Amino acid sequence: MADQFEVLCNDSTRPPRLFLASSAVTYQKNGEASISNASARVVLDEAAISPSPIELLDIAVAANEVRAYGAVSSYCIKSPAEQVLKLQLTSVGPSNTSWPLTLSMKRNALVGVGMNMQARLARRMYMDLPSLDALTSCSSVAAIDDFYSPENGSCVGYGCCKVPFAGRAGRRAPIDLSEFAVSFRPGNQLDWEEYPCSYGMVVETSWYNFSTPELYGYEVLPKKLQRGVPFVLDFAILNGSCPAKGQQPPPGYACASSNSFCTNTNTTGYVCHCIQGYEGNPYITNGCQDIDECKDPYLCPRRMQCINLAGSYECKCKSGTMIGAGGECIDIISTIAKVVAGGVGFILLLVILFIIIIQKEKRKTKGFYQKNGGLILENANFLKLYQKKELKPILKSMNFIGKGGFGQVYKGVLRNVLVAVKKPINGSVLENEQFANEVFIQSQINHKNIVRLIGCCLEVDIPMLVYEFLSKGLLTEKSDVYSFGVVILELISRERATYSNNNSLVRKFVEAHKKEVKSTEYFDKEIAVTRDLEILDCLAEVAVECLGLDVDQRPTMTEVAERLLKLSRSREL
Template sequence: MVSPSPRSRPLPILLLILAGAAVIVAGQGEQQPITHPGCPDKCGDISIPFPFGLMPGCFRDGFEVTCDHSFDPPRAFLADPDTNRITVTEHVASAVPDDPYLAFDSNTSYLPIELMDVSVDRSEARVYGPITSGCSTNSTHYMMEDQAMSLGRISTETDGPFAVSEALNVVIGVGWQAGVSDGSSYSSTVACRSELPGGHLENARNGSCAGRGCCEAALRQEEYQYGPITEVAPGLMLDDNTLWRTSPCSYAMVVEKSWYNFSTPDLYGDRTLPGRFPRGVPVVLDFAIVEGAACPAKGQRPPPDYACVSNNSYCVNATVGQSGYALSYVCNCSEHYQGNPYIVNGCQDIDECKFPDLYYCASNGICKNRLGGYDCPCKPGTKGDGKLGHCAEKFPLVAKAIVGTTGCIFVIVVLSFIFLLRKEKKKTRKFYERNGGPTLEKAKLIKLFKKEELMPIITKKSNFIGKGGFGEVYKGNLGNEIVAVKKTNSGSLLENEQFANEVIIQSQVIHRNIVRLIGCCLEVDSPLLVYEFLSNGSLHDILHSNGKKPLNLDIRLSIAAESAEGLAYMHSKTNTKILHGDVKPANILLDDKFVAKISDFGISRLIVRDKQHTRKVIGDMSYVDPVYLQTGLLTEKSDVYSFGVVLLELISRKKASDDNSLVTAFLEAHRRGERATELFDDEIAVAEELEILQNLARIAVECLNLDVDQRPAMTDIAHRLLIMNKSRNS
């Protein structure tokens, strides 16, 4: 965010003061009392354990709860709104020439803090925290709802029992263009920033708060604060208001860590988030007994109002409050006890034998509960310690003979396994040599994988992502990288040195618009090729699949320019000229940012020995150059023809077919000197785009010229498309 000049300042910071979360852990075993006798322990669906309480004499100072029965079911609120409350201030601002963000009206109201649940064993409570919002009502007017949750005793210098948990809460910002401060300092430091440049929704990801539509930051404890946070104010700073028509609101909130799951619909509409969470978002609070005293020293007599009244409980010093100087503590049940340490006999012994998943006792042991723990003696006929899993049967003489026989069988099995292993290694070596392994070893240009690394990927059905004429493709993880593993069809590859030469050529092609060959595995009957994985699949899938995605003209033009650049590099900028031979949308892959990359230029293996005449036509007949079909001579102009068909598919979103109907339609329109407006995809065929679409169609028609010498070179096509693409983005 750019700092404002004296005559231009950003929208006012919307402060949000929230508090944190904990879940009541139900007591194991029978239901135990959680409050004093005669005191209600529920408000609607919420349990109210002491020191919290609903009636005089049922709570400690600072822990009073009000139960509002006007709701169904009733809802619980922290009592005394002068102490714990949510302040809601609405600001209305409008842009004027001298002061573009002048606030001319505000209204303040107060709300009680609603309680979600309480956990006395973790000294935590969860409450509903508010959501700060900044909304545009039109291009010049704004509505800011500044929400602040206050904890503590405002009218006195004594700190309250609650503090926002830094460890269990985070600061969240949601919006198309907004900076969010955590509000824990007096500076305007931006804790995180949410941006979607140009409003491109495809850059946002559901469930991700990495800065694209949603950002997340930890709560910070500043140097001037000596205790836990009792007042948090994340600020929402809108960088500009150019997106008010499509996204009128941005939000800031402090929320329980991992609770909020970002969804792209949150970016739309007026006050979407408050609509999804009308009661607020969960925030975790730490609480402690704050009465000017710490835990009594060993041997010291506890004070009269000492809170840890249950037997088998103990005290832990804590610090809660804005100043951090207040002496306070919390109470816990001793090990092997559970319940409420704040009431008499609240900590009860745990019957560990009822919970074998938590307290281990060997299957041939006998679990016996006792106060403060449990025992697990071994059953008769066995010896050891059942708690350590050491209950072993006593070993009779007859068993020794059985063990000896079993040992002999084991040796035979091991020897057989070694024999089979050596046989398998010999077979693996044979495959390795047949597939050109020694040649690739000498080249030292590509990684050679062991079959043990790749077999788990290609044998798992859920990893299968596609099949073509060359073989099957699987997606998997190799180390920290997601890769695509191509399992070739048996017998489809060249033998030995020829295959190795093709792999060497592919490994030398390093370009941002060509799919990178990472390595291969030669230790199997049909070699496995490992390529970089591109998450958006092929251009064919994007254009023609049932769930096809919206594709604006800027992205299509970028795909065309990048594909042309990749082919131009193969034709003229590598040591050995590489012809693709099968250019089509299925062989143009897209990464997560829709960057296009050329794949499957396997026909280059036929060029290694300077053999240009092929005995068999390789490629999809819908895209193959008619001249190549007649002569069998594959040249770079054959790829140019195929690229022309791809361009027509890109601007029409119609599939090319064996009868060449798509090509014929565009060529006829060109011959008649007419614009092919009706042939363009309706999604992009708008008046202001027709000129650039016609230019693309003209390039495609040039590529489709039956006179090979009249077709442009790929370098020329790439240059023209690059200029068109840059002019669009300038």
Template sequence: MSGTNYSAACNSLFDTPAKAENGTCMGLGCCEAELAPELGMITVSMYKQSNSMWETFPCTYAMVVERSWYNFSLQDLYGYDVLDKKFPGGVPLVLDFAIRNESCPAEGKPLPTACRSSNSLCVNTTNGQGYVCKCQEGYEGNPYLPDGCQDIDECELRDEQPALRDQYRCYGICKNTIGGYDCQCKFGTKGDAKTGTCTQLFPLPAMVATLGIIGLTSIVVVVVLFKLLFDERRKTKEFFIKNGGPVLEKVDNIKIFKKEELKPIIQSCNVIGKGGFGEVYKGLIDDKLVAIKKSINVDKLQEKQFTNEIIIQSKVIHKNIIKLIGCCLEVDVPMLVYEFVPRGSLHDILHGNRKESLPLQKRLNIAAGAAEGLAYMHSKTSTTILHGDIKPGNILLDENFDPKISDFGISRLIAIDKTHTKCVIGDMCYMDPIYLQSGLLTKQSDVYSFGVVLLELLTRQKASSGEDTRLVTTFLDAYTEDHKGAIDLFDREILLEGDTEVFNNLAILVVDCLKFEVERRPEMTDVEERLQTMKRSYVPKSISDASSSIDT
């Protein structure tokens, strides 16, 4: 056996098979020679020195093999095919593998390209120049492949292979980490769990007392939580009963919502309206836009009448009246869920930041629609319903400027007391003076309030500016002296359209609605009919024609 500038040889002496011994390779029938390290190439050859037994035993073998693997057997001397049958897979050979053309870089420098796994490291060879790649401690696998070195779960290996427990020592709680493992002392002890030096942190009596306190505290916390939950459920049930839940459950067309259903919508980011009454939120329920009205508080009188208000609104189904979808009764102050009306209130359109152009055609449409809704409440339901708080803020407009009457806060009082009320509620600027003096709310009270709203719609002036009745008084005084002077108070935007007949009819209608004598005011059905007639007959004129008409 030889390599560059190196050779190794051994002699095998053989007289008869009886001289050789199984298991020994000491020169009788078998010999071995040790190879030196750093051999790049090995050549094996055999030479015959004697012919004494060659004809009888012509078998010769030579192989490079791991030292401890081969055990000599006398049977190996008989026939060339003995070892082939005995070891069909060949013999094991251990090579001292290394990458010889370079060495590991200095510390801190990038690994050589052969070490492709991010969890590998470079090791210089001990036999000659070169390096090999190995997985870092705590990893195993093939360092020459990307992601070839994977984390070892030392804790799992300890459990599966008890023989490894000395290698991965832990006398406490073992937790695997990337590239290693942690070993912590058990609860109540401290020290080094890897060396088994954990000691009691507290004396046994103290430990017992601590555990007792913890247990007692846990019981108290659980009891308190159960009590809070019980109290919450009890309070929710009380609110439900107080707000008329048992009665409203039987009302058709009204859905009773649980507070958890509305909770995602009742957030500050969803507020679309806020005032002294409370807040209005916009949100989606069953993929439909809704507006949720959450009042700040409700006085005792309103609290008692809330059920009646819901019942009233459940009976009112009309295109010009806001639709009440449902309510939530499980809170102190009930929440109402309405259909969402996108353009906001008439007050916002006339005076607010959302102020928009309103030609006469749109104003007639708003007035006629609102009158139709009120006429329906007064005359076309099984029970007469009075609104009691007609004002621009309670008339909402949809995307087509069609009006919808909202807020039935006063109407609920009338359903209980059909004659008088000691508590006059409503906006003083739109309130019938007779109702204000007597406490008697009638159909004509709604007619008067509508007259003020109609006047505000035509003039685009606030009824509440200056003195409470300034707009009404100014208009009525002007009408008494000269009809044209009263019409001159109308908004210039519609005056430019110049329809004298319509303006005269509108002025007369406003005066009729605002008459002090209650019996001389028209019915709401008559008001609606007159407005619908004006709406149908009105034909918008060009601005140039309107300007010349005003000048003349």
């Protein structure tokens, strides 16, 4: 059986051409005869004509069909005494023998083109006046008037005729043709000068489209269709039939794909098909493959998604929708509910963000509190620790009363007490434990001549100090002694009280004095001349006394003024 389906590829041409290999039983013969007497019977000697293989156009495994090329037969008259007949005999299998290839009765038709002509389908290559042995035929008559004249695309008997093999009223359809040839009725060519040729062909039913210019000129149609016209062959598996339901397939069963099924033909044999939802070649293992129907974007209704299944598909509602009463997908949650849910979700998001910000701020505040010595100052009974939110109303531009080297000063009421809040500039305050110790000491000092430190706020990066507010004229003679000591230090060192990297000039100078380090190391080099060193040392002593932690031990401003006056007089001497 494999030999009967064998094909040959001629790759010497471009593109390559495909032919049936069994040339002994499948072939085409092209014959030609010159005729001088139109009424005489003409029979071509088929045995003397060399066969040629049948060229294939394509193979449709799913339809169990093969399309092949066939020639256009012609009967042309150059003059009443000079006529040329060209016929083709096509054999698709041996006569009276089962063969897998047969001429398709459903897909082919006999077509004739010409005026006052008759195209005939026969089993032999001949032309004769009687048509008793013709298998089928069709006739084309001359135009009667403009109403009955040839038209492009029309093949109803005026310039073109057509009879499908599948059967037609008043016509006899051929069955199981193994050999066939197209011939003509001789003679009756009254209009041969205008319409010199008649044509006939077995052609795929839907392929040929008649054109009126084909009626005029010599051998117009064969020249136009030099390769031929396509006709359809059916193929089947012979010497067997489909197994009954539940029966095991017989040996050599051709339907090899697991996703295939078998159908018996009208004659002998069977054919194989891929089951629904599969495509491919059912005659080989795994030849039938699943069709992905979901590649078609319009397969499922709107708002449905396509799910490919083995041999099938399913349309399901998309996420968030469901099947409604009308069979369409509708939203599970209404639009109003979506808006409400979206609003609630937005509010919850804002609440969560607010909580996160509050928690972050609390952690930040706690970190500042611990960094600024809050754990130490919690034990100071005379010192109040204020929260940042308590000082916030005071730290407004309308409450600003002054600015110094330490920072900005604001006036306000805090817990029913008139206070002055000092907001330091960056780097103007001691850090951590040292700051806490100094604030702890200052909070215990309660003297009529000193501005009392009420408390502080440690919940910021640089702590803020809260002092008792004293109006102008209420300062005593010792109120500014400490500040004056700072001024003296800045003058003799020519450095700010707080300079780079948060270094404190006061702390540095006092610690050096305690360690009995010479003060001359802190004097500005430009003023530290030999004759002024004694005066500079005296000024340094005054500054140290003014900066004493014990307020009672500090000199008064009057005493400081007297000592400075003495230094001035001694320098004049």
